[in-house]
Amino acid sequence: MKSHAPNTSSSETVTQCRFLIMGYGHEQQGDAAVGCQIVETVAAWRLPSVETLAVRQLTPALVEDIAKADYVILVDACGKSCVHTVQLDPILTSETPLLWDAVQNPSQPCEPSELLSLTQARYGRHPLAWLLEIPAQCFETDHTLSDVAQEGCDRALRIIEQFFTTYLQSPCVRSESCQQSG
DSSP states (O other): OOOOOOOOOTTEEEEOOOEEEEEESOTTSGGGGHHHHHHHHHHHTOOTTEEEEEESSOOGGGHHHHHTOSEEEEEEEEOTTTOSSOEEEEOOOOSSOOOHHHHHOTTOOOOHHHHHHHHHHHHSOOOEEEEEEEEOOOOOTTOOOOHHHHHHHHHHHHHHHHHHHHHSSSOEEEEHHHHTTO
């Protein structure tokens, strides 16, 4: 079967999309490690247009990595009161003004929406982004993943596989203004 490239105007370029899968959480605190473990598994897939990054917390220092991507999935553990099943939700830029501390202090912890807002402020663009939350129960030091988190990890990996199946199949169309930051 023949594949047809989409029509693009002269101000658009067709390329392969760049993905960033970023897991965050403390690797030695039980279920808090689930985001980092998912990222480790995705890295082992060795997909050419996929970057992975495991970090302890989200900070403004990450905006450069985020700005280079077309699509970002942030992966985090979520305690009992947060989610009961794996959830993939879009991240929107924050409507609250950026705090000066977040702009000046690259190690200041921030929320996913603040990170996208900061990326927009610094680079004039931000990628499409989602938060993948994994149910978690145990955050005690030196514990392995709980059964709930392990089951969530398996489900999350299937969601990421489906995401790649959807978004890696077609070329990425970026306008020239988006390319200026890349």
